[in-house]
Amino acid sequence: MKEYNIGEKIKELRLSLEISQNDLAKQICEPQDLEKIEKGDEYPTLPQLHTLAKRLGIPITYFFETNWNQNVDYVNSVKTLMRNYVRDREYKALYEIVKREEEMPIFEGPDNIQFFLWHKAICYYHINKDKDRAIELLYKALETTNREQTDLREEEIQILHSIAAIHYDNNELEKAHDIFMKALTSLEKMYKIKNRKVYLRILYGLTQVLLKLKKYDECLKFSNLGIGICISEDNLYLFGEFYYQAGNALFKMGEVTEGYEYLSKSTSIFNVQKNDKMEEIVKEETFKLLNTSSSS
Structure with missing residues (x-):
């Protein structure tokens, strides 16, 4: 592995992302072992390398490339790290990256500008609780690459999802419904969807809105569509959530x-x-629904 300079690449990327050895090594190895790896005195095991790559927001193949475009690789690594922070709801850490990186020349170009506007909006909403400013930034992000909002790309549809989710969170259900439907229609026009999780997220958001709007038939229809996709693609992403939404809708329809x-x-x-939190939520909701149906 020495000819690939794996230790040097780990150290270079870790420093560029301002991650300490202690933080990077957590639940992978001891910090002193990571130091030896970075110096080239030891080699990581393949499982360790997989976990390091995931934590650094890069594909494992990065370590075995002898020639690569460092700028492109760095941009992709930062973007992946930002998406990971969104997934883990680490909004303050996300905002620190946004502030540090958005003005760097390496992130010029409409796609990168759009990406940073999108994530700045997420920070404004979750940290500053500024819904209006967040939505303003999200639409500005869309306009960066698609002023007419026609023939939307997957990246633009994800921004629509963020807008719809904010409306849903603020109980603006009709607005959320219309945007989710626009996003779904745009996805279904595509010849091929690269990231199937985007499709499932849109479907799930739509079922949440429909349940609150008491459109139980439609909620059940889209929940079953999500279940069908998960089964046909052997994909557990949001699988349990779709069954939960469908079960709720059926109870509301009297199909106990x-x-x-x-x-x-x-x-x-x-x-x-092993999602204990959601398992407990579903159990509690099932108990409530059963009690409600037995007393009515």
């Missing part, structure tokens, strides 16, 4: 037996995924 079956499947899926 079938609704209970869906919620039981949801509980089982979360149990397999």
Whole structure:
């Protein structure tokens, strides 16, 4: 592995992202072992390398490339790290990256400008609680690459998802519904969807809105569509959530037996995924729904 300078690449990327040895080494190896790896005195195991790559926001193949475009690689690494912070809801850490990197020449170009506007908006909403400014920035991000908002790309549809999610979070359900439907229609026009998780996220957001709007038939229809996609693609992403939404809708429609079956499947899926928080939420909701249906 020495000819690939793996240790040097780990150190270079770690320093560029301002991650300490202690933080990078957590649950992978001891900090002193990471120091030896970075010096080239030791080599990481393949499982360690996989985890290091994930934490640094890069594909594992990065370590084995002898010729690469450092600028492009750095941009992609920063973007991946930012998306990971969104996933983990580490909004303050995300904002620090936005402030530090957005004005750097390396991030010029409409796609990168759009990406940073999108994530700045996420920070404004979750840290500053400024809904209006966040939505303003999100639409500005869309206009950076698509002023007419026609023939949307997946990246632009993800920004629509963020807008719809903010409206949903503020109980502006009709607005959220219209934007989710626009996003879904745009996705379904595509010849091929690169990131299927985007499609599933849009579907799930739509089911949440429909349930609150008491459009239970539609909620059930889109929940079952999500379940079908998860099964056909052997994909557990949002699988339990779709069963949960469908079960809720069925209970509201008076279909108690079938609704209970869906919620039981949801509980089982979360149990397999070791998602204790969601498993407990579904159990509590099932108990409430059963009590409500028995007393009515």
